[in-house]
Structure formats: structure tokens, C-alpha cells
Amino acid sequence: MAQDTRKLIIMKFIVIFIYQKHSRKGKIKMGKQKRLVRVMITALFSVGTLGALNSAQTAQATKTSHSVSLKHNAYVYNKSGIRNSKKSLKKGRRFVTxxxxTIKGKKYYILSKGRLIKASNVLGKKPNSKNKYVLAIKLLNSAPVFNSKGHSLGITFKKGLVTVAKGKAKIKGQEYYALKNNRFIKANEAKVIDDKPTSISNVPTQSTQNNVNSSQNESKRDKPTQKEIDYLLKEKGYVYFSDKELAQIKDYLWEKIQNYRVENGYEKYKSNPELDTFIKKVSSSSNNMFLYSEDINNQEVAKYLPTLASKGMNAVQAVDHYKYYGNYIGAPANFNLYDRNTEHVATEIFNSLKNDPFYESKIVGLFDKKAFASLGLNYNWDGTYSTVGLVFIEVAGTGTEWTNYYNAN
Structure with missing residues (x-):
């Protein structure tokens, strides 16, 4: 800073000397004098400002900066996220950030001179993304979705959706729940159904979804030890079913759903290998039920069912509830957890689905005639809660290609 001050004083003397010299000799006309004054003033301020900026940047770099290397060639963006098509930074270069x-849900590193590069293009430190979800919430109404600035994303989550939130955030004076993918819904549109979802902080990201079923820890998380099983069977109010018992509950429940569909004037649901495979994957663990819940509950499943989508699938009814049956705050019904008879349990689950207008429309596949469907159940014990999760998806279409595919399968 002292060095910049000395430079500023020297520059002042030089500028004053030049101006006085030329003015005395009359070598500068009035218009040129004014331009010279502007240039000199700009020079003076630029020296002072440059020193201040350098000091500020040095202080900022000391406190908040770190260096990153580019793993790809990286386009340069402005503060609005608009790409400068003429500029790109080469792979392997290192920059201080x-x-x-975050712009429109994407993360950028801030470089000098107001430049931005996408965080996905760098090695080194990753964005500080805290994927620790501390609340499980259920939507009380259909809820518009907003970004972090309170601007609508043109998406509406439907009533009954169960998802996870990082907590509350205030945007323009209003309270919102902060969801995954930089999405927010107004806090008054939802209620907390679990404020200690112990597995939520371990929800896999999309990049790990292909490996989620192969993880040994994943397969064990939903399973109690034999000592815990003995305790769960002994104590009333807890839920425990073996794999065989859970399969029996699923078969009974599926039969009741099929019969109910016929009672409402439709043909029974047909099974489909692609849909069955997806349901089996979702219901294989509680973490998978978390991972896919948002897409399933919002009927955004076409990307997971490419064959069905290519045949003209245009209607979906679905529900993914990671702990549907159990004793906890926010359960969809008061279940008799003392009765461990698998057929009785299936009947209770079915009645709770049928008596809730939201779930009832799902299992009957309202207005969908040529439909495939599949059902999956998952038992979850996390050391505190013991529950059964439920996932059900029904898909249908109306076009000629769909009709031919449905009739052939």
C-alpha cells in the first residue's frame, strides 16, 4: 500500500508539470486541454483504485480463495451465466478462485476480472455442497417450485409428495423448504413427518445410483441383527417381517389392488419386465427409495423406462413412500402393528390406500385403460424406526403404437 501511495504522488507531480508546461506555451487548444484533463484525472484515479483493488483482492485471496486446475477446456461466462463464445481456458491451466x-441451479467458480467457469470443469476442491437432509416432509397441497431467488421454475409438485429437505430458508421474507437440486417450496405447503431421518444424509447422488445395489453397507442398513429381530418381535408396536413374509404381504396387496381395479370397471393391470425391474431396483433399499422418490412421486419416470416411453407411454400414476406402514408421526393411517398376520397387514395397507383420495387414484389408475403396473415393498430398520416402504407405478398410453404393444404383451 505504501508503494502505491508513492506512485500516486509521483504521478500527480508528473501530470501537473506536463499540463502547466503545455498550457504556458499555448500548445494545447481548449478542446484538447479538456481531453488531457480527463485523461490525467483517469490516470490518477486508476493508480489509486488499482492499489485499493489489489489490496482488496489480496485480502480476499487470503481468506476465501483457493486454486483449481482445469480438467477440461472451460468456457468463460459472465455474472449472468451467459457464455463468452470467443473465450475458453485451456485444460491443465491453474487459476485462483x-x-x-449458483446460476440457474448450476455452480460456477468466480475468477478474477468477473469471469466465471463451471465448477464441473475443475479438479481440486469441489463446491461446498452439504447434502445433509435433516427433514422428511409431505406436501399438504400442490406446491409450485422456486429457485433460490424466489423465481418460479414452472414446476409444480403434487399433493402427497414425500421428499427430503435440508431445512428452511428465507427468501424475500418468506419461509421455504430447501430441497434437492436447488429447488424450494413454500413452507406452508408441507408438513414435517420425520425430523430425525437417520439415513437421509446418506442419500446417493445420481452419479452413484448404478453402484447403490452393489454396496454391502446398503444391503445391511435395512436389516436388523438377530438380536434386534428378537427384540422387535418381543416388543409391541415395532414392525418386523422376514423377506418371505414381506413377499407374502406384497402378493396379497397386489391381488387386492387388481380386484379393486376390476371393481371399478377396468381390466387387471398387465405386468411388464422393464417396469418390474425398475420397481425391484427402487424397493431394494431405503436409500434407493429416497433416490428415486422425487421423480416417481411427480410422475417423471419416462427416463427410467425407455422402452415403454418409446411405445407412446403418456400417463403415469405413481407413489413412492419410503416408510408407509409403521408407527411414527405422519403415518398415513393408524395401523394395528400388534397383528403380524401377513394377510391382515396387506388388508390394512390396502384399506389405507383405498380410503385416501390421493392414493386411491393411484392404485385404480383413474381413466387409464391399457395399463401396466408394478408394486414393491421394502422393510427398513434404522435402529430407531421399523417401517415398510411402498412403491407403486402404473403407466398407460392411448396411441396406436401403445395399443399394439399392449395387446402383444
Whole structure:
């Protein structure tokens, strides 16, 4: 800073000397004098400002910056996330960054001179993304979805959706729940159904979904030890079913759903290998039920069912509830957890589905005639809660290609 001050004083003397010299000799006309004054003033301020900026940047770099290397060639963006098509930074170069900025859900590193590069293009430190979900919530109404600035994303989550939130955030004076993928819904549109979802902080990301079933820890998380099984069977109010018992509950429940569909004037649901495979994957663990719940509950499953989608699938009814049956705050019904008879349990689950207008429309496949469907159940014990999760998906279409595919299968 002292060095910049000395430079500023020297520059002042030089500028004053030049101006006085030329003015005395009359070598500068009035218009040129004014331009010279502007240039000199700009020079003076630029020296002072440059020193201040350098000091500020040095202080900022000391506190918040770190360096990153590019793993790909990286386009340069402005503060609005608009790409500068003429500029790209080469792979392998190293830059000092001054924090992160989120634009339309994407993260950018801030470089000097107001430049931004996508965080996905760098090695080194990753964006500080805390994927620790501390609340499980259920939507009381259909809820519009917003970004972090309170702007609508043009998406509406449907009533009854069960998802996870990182907590509450205030945007323009209003309270919102912060969901995955930089999405927010107004807090008054939902209620907390679990404030200690112990497995939520371990929800796999999309990049790990292909490996989730192969993880040994994943397969064990939903299973109690034999000592815990003995305790669960002894104590009333807890839920425990072996794999065989859970399969029996599923078969009984599926039969009741099929019969109910016929009672409402439709043909029974047909099974489909692609849909069955997806349901089996979702219901294989509680973490998978978390991972896919948002897409399933919002009927955004076409990307997981490419064959059915290619045949003209245009209607979906679905529900993914990671702990549907059990004794906890926010359970969809008061179940008799003392009765461990598998057929009785299936009847209780079915009645709770049928008596809730939201779930009833799902299992009957309202208005969908040529439909495939599948059902999956998952037992979850996390050391505190013992529950049964439920996932059900029904898909249908109306076009000629769909009709031919349905009739042939």
C-alpha cells in the first residue's frame, strides 16, 4: 500500500508539470486541454483504485480463495451465466478462485476480472455442497417450485409428495423448504413427518445410483441383527417381517389392488419386465427409495423406462413412500402393528390406500385403460424406526403404437 501511495504522488507531480508546461506555451487548444484533463484525472484515479483493488483482492485471496486446475477446456461466462463464445481456458491451466456462485441451479467458480467457469470443469476442491437432509416432509397441497431467488421454475409438485429437505430458508421474507437440486417450496405447503431421518444424509447422488445395489453397507442398513429381530418381535408396536413374509404381504396387496381395479370397471393391470425391474431396483433399499422418490412421486419416470416411453407411454400414476406402514408421526393411517398376520397387514395397507383420495387414484389408475403396473415393498430398520416402504407405478398410453404393444404383451 505504501508503494502505491508513492506512485500516486509521483504521478500527480508528473501530470501537473506536463499540463502547466503545455498550457504556458499555448500548445494545447481548449478542446484538447479538456481531453488531457480527463485523461490525467483517469490516470490518477486508476493508480489509486488499482492499489485499493489489489489490496482488496489480496485480502480476499487470503481468506476465501483457493486454486483449481482445469480438467477440461472451460468456457468463460459472465455474472449472468451467459457464455463468452470467443473465450475458453485451456485444460491443465491453474487459476485462483474467489468463491462459488449458483446460476440457474448450476455452480460456477468466480475468477478474477468477473469471469466465471463451471465448477464441473475443475479438479481440486469441489463446491461446498452439504447434502445433509435433516427433514422428511409431505406436501399438504400442490406446491409450485422456486429457485433460490424466489423465481418460479414452472414446476409444480403434487399433493402427497414425500421428499427430503435440508431445512428452511428465507427468501424475500418468506419461509421455504430447501430441497434437492436447488429447488424450494413454500413452507406452508408441507408438513414435517420425520425430523430425525437417520439415513437421509446418506442419500446417493445420481452419479452413484448404478453402484447403490452393489454396496454391502446398503444391503445391511435395512436389516436388523438377530438380536434386534428378537427384540422387535418381543416388543409391541415395532414392525418386523422376514423377506418371505414381506413377499407374502406384497402378493396379497397386489391381488387386492387388481380386484379393486376390476371393481371399478377396468381390466387387471398387465405386468411388464422393464417396469418390474425398475420397481425391484427402487424397493431394494431405503436409500434407493429416497433416490428415486422425487421423480416417481411427480410422475417423471419416462427416463427410467425407455422402452415403454418409446411405445407412446403418456400417463403415469405413481407413489413412492419410503416408510408407509409403521408407527411414527405422519403415518398415513393408524395401523394395528400388534397383528403380524401377513394377510391382515396387506388388508390394512390396502384399506389405507383405498380410503385416501390421493392414493386411491393411484392404485385404480383413474381413466387409464391399457395399463401396466408394478408394486414393491421394502422393510427398513434404522435402529430407531421399523417401517415398510411402498412403491407403486402404473403407466398407460392411448396411441396406436401403445395399443399394439399392449395387446402383444
Amino acid at each position: 474467489y468463491g462459488l456462485k
